[in-house]
Amino acid sequence: MTEAYPIRIGTRGSKLALAQAQEVRARLMKAHALPQDAFSIEIMSTAGDRIQDRALSEVGGKGLFTQEIEDGLSDGRLDIAVHSSKDMATTLPHGLHIGAYLQREDVRDVFIGRLAPSLQELPPGAVVGSASLRRQALIRRMRPDLDVIIFRGNVQTRLAKLENGAADGTLLAMAGLNRLGMADVATQVLDPETFPPAPGQGAICIECRIADERIERLIAPLDHAPTHAALTAERAFLRRLDGSCRTPIAALAQLEGDGLSLHGMILTPDGTRMFEDRLAGPAAEAALLGDALGAALLDRAGPDFFTGWGG
């Protein structure tokens, strides 16, 4: 067999992205009894990493963290790419797909507070920073009296901004903090029933070329079927709703036996209007479930819900 090594793993350069790529490499080494030098980790800079001053929704939303890496896959400079699923666009470039989802980590958001340990205890007018439209809308809905500002940058940058007093609190994903060994900075873990996560939150995915059989075989043992089903439902929900990237959207699918239960939510950016619903069905019909829940919320919200804020 003349199989080319190293297998090239594309990733962003943030500490979180590198931790995720290293985790995938470690699992591949174990699954196939391969040495570390059978893999190379290739760091790519994406537009999302370079733009630091604006909300991502203004710049172009999803795909910002993946485009350069996907170009590398498409033109053969990379063999696999490791991503946070929640950063992935719902439509991938021609010829690429998500070949595997690792078992999902903690799905929840956490609050990191300086003035107070919880969102509820912040004094009126306190400043909360987040770059996520979903988190901004959920905070505004819960606490319309707070001042929500745009907070960009990777986990370390945001924590440094908090430390410097740029805000009194911020929100991050528990999964990312766990992967960085920093879970102790969280002062409040938010309940996903009332503060549902972004579609895909907490799940690392592996993107590769469709029909690259060697790579498909390589990554297959890493795929976690329940996570795959949950993510399929959440991504189908997102695809049905997400015309503009300007709609705050939350979703969480949970597996119970062979059944999947999907909770979806859409909000206006100011948090004043919200629609949520739940749908359950067989895991084998995850995509249909997500699509049907998205369609139901679209219908209930009506067309003006999506046009009221220039999206």
Ligand SMILES: NCc1[nH]cc(CCC(=O)O)c1CC(=O)O
């Ligand atoms: N938008 C950046 C991003 N993409 C994925 C995660 C967290 C890890 C995950 O959800 O798997 C983060 C940071 C955050 O939201 O705190």
